[in-house]
Amino acid sequence: MKQNKNPGRRAKADLPEKICLICQRPFRWRKKWETIWNDVKYCSDKCRMNRNKKIVNVY
Numbered sequence: 001m002k003q004n005k006n007p008g009r010r011a012k013a014d015l016p017e018k019i020c021l022i023c024q025r026p027f028r029w030r031k032k033w034e035t036i037w038n039d040v041k042y043c044s045d046k047c048r049m050n051r052n053k054k055i056v057n058v059y
């Protein structure tokens, strides 16, 4: 009998990490970012909005 390996299994430590431009904290790859990961620069919507706020504040 042969044992099948389980492909498509991902270890947590395997996930890529980035540093948030706003809070400077590392954050990990998330499923919801899988198509836009290259463009992700902030750990959360909160940080992303912080960045937008600065721009919006300039009237």
Ligand SMILES: [Zn+2]
Pocket: 020, 021, 022, 023, 024, 025, 042, 043, 044, 047
């Ligand atoms: Zn952040």
